[in-house]
Amino acid sequence: MTNYKVGLVGTGVISPAHLRGWQRTTGGVVAGVFDLNRDMAQQRADEFKIPVVYDSLEQLIMACDVVDVCTPPQSHAAIAQQVLAAGRHLVIEKPLVTAVADWDEMAALAQEKQVTITVIHNLKVARCVEQAKKWVDEGRIGQIIRIRREFLTSPEADRMLVGNTHWSHQLPGGRWFETLPHELYLTHYFTGPLEVADVQALHTTNATEGAPADEVVITLRGESCLATIHFSANCRQNRRAFTLQGTEGIIQVDLLGDFATLSRYQDRRWRRPLGGYMATETARDGLHWLPNRCGYLWWQLRGQTPHTRIISAVDRYLRGEGGPLTPLDEIDYVVRNCDRIGREIDRQVKQVA
Ligand SMILES: NC(=O)c1ccc[n+]([C@@H]2O[C@H](COP(=O)([O-])OP(=O)(O)OC[C@H]3O[C@@H](n4cnc5c(N)ncnc54)[C@H](O)[C@@H]3O)[C@@H](O)[C@H]2O)c1
Missing domain, CATH: 3.40.50.720 (NAD(P)-binding Rossmann-like Domain)
Structure with missing residues (x-):
């Protein structure tokens, strides 16, 4: 076409x-x-x-x-x-x-x-995710052994949790089901399909209509990699982040700030008095801040968002100039595991109620 x-x-x-x-x-x-x-x-x-x-x-x-x-x-x-x-x-x-x-x-x-x-599956083409994927594909962090994903929000900060009428509340697992595809396709993108090993859902006294399970941790496992996804409706930090721990380094991604960092720091005795990896990485990240933000601003000025970029990719695909951005196996993985996790969250919440 x-x-x-x-x-x-x-x-x-x-x-x-x-x-x-x-x-x-x-x-x-x-x-x-x-x-x-x-x-x-x-x-x-x-x-x-x-x-x-x-x-x-x-x-x-x-x-x-x-x-x-x-x-x-x-x-x-x-x-x-x-x-x-x-x-x-x-x-x-x-x-x-x-x-x-x-x-x-x-x-x-x-x-x-x-x-x-x-x-x-728009976050695959977020600037920070593309940067992380490039580092992974270049072998900069070695083999991924651990993914840690955090979606930490609060009923005041999250438009879908405000009030008790939003459609997301009726989904399996409540509001978390709305975001869960992001968590699953991102994991799939970096490591391929990991199996759902465990879901732990808490219904605390703070739980609201939209997230009857207000603290959830999901564990995924593969042959050489473990991943966790943490949903919290109790955290005012409003974090949307993930960490890819590799055998040679670590990548940290802040999805809201659209910022990714790579560290290949290795422990050495002489480095410890300088403050070890935390101090070294903080100083190093400071140096990367300006060029990174210039890139961010350039994207903003050109009106580039993950949605505009994914739709451009769909356009190329429909015109026969590129492959599918969401291959069927990725969709299938996301659908089946969203369903499984959503229903397990509901089951655990009902058990408590
Ligand atoms: N990819 C992302 O980052 C992202 C971000 C936000 C929302 N979403 C997704 O986008 C979808 C819409 O979310 P939203 O926040 O825009 O919802 P919304 O409630 O703001 O808007 C939904 C609109 O659909 C209309 N509608 C409902 N049923 C309809 C029907 N059968 N036929 C025609 N119109 C109908 C409603 O009247 C409403 O105007 C959801 O699936 C949501 O999860 C994705």
Whole structure:
């Protein structure tokens, strides 16, 4: 496909990031939008100068070659089924589905109709993640032996935890299911599929409606690597970070600050009086700060975000100039393990209640 029409379904919070992405593509033009809330759709259409607000999903599907779905996950399966059955390419936000059987049907339908499914696993193309991946691929930290992922938030800082009406509260495992795809595809990206070994969920007296398990630690294991994912709804630090520990070094990634550091520090007796690895790394990171922030600013000035970049990659893929950004095995891994973890969190919370 050289030139194609895109229809966007669901014009809520994340939709502007998609629309900005499509505006930058070579082949795609957003022909129109649809939302159950027509006022919202009209508002978004006016904001982005989109010519049509469709009256129904059917109309949008008939008028477009590619359908981009930005609705809550509970609605994804029904919408995707209609899109794929009509032989349209599907671009869709994570979490892809809330039940594994829906994904199985989707994958079979896409194959039958010879159309593509891309899930927005956008953090793979975050600047800091690309930097980390480059270091790993260059062998700078040796073999990865441990991944530690932290998603630490609080009910005041997290828009999905505020109040008790957000759709994420109805997902398996509550609010964590909404972010869990990020944790799983990132791990998969760096180490391939790791098996879910353990899920520990606490329901403390601070637990809110959105995160009935307010402290969760998930352990994943592979042949030579262990990974943990920590979700907290009690931490005002608002951290979104991960650490890749290798046999030769360590990479630390701050996803919110879009900053990655690499350390290959090795202990030597003479280094200890200088403050050991902590002091040395702090000094070294200071030197990297300015060039890193210049790169960050350059991205910002060019309006580059993980969403604009992933949609550019989808555009290249649809025009036959690149491979799929979310291969089916990655989607499959994420869907099956989100389901497993989400349901296990619910089971443990119910046991306590
Ligand atoms: N990749 C990321 O970094 C990222 C970030 C935020 C949200 N998301 C994902 O994007 C999706 C949407 O999240 P959001 O925060 O924009 O949600 P939102 O609640 O702000 O917006 C959802 C919109 O979809 C509409 N809608 C609901 N059901 C519909 C249906 N059946 N048909 C048409 N319209 C419908 C609603 O009216 C609403 O306008 C979710 O899957 C979420 O997990 C991803």
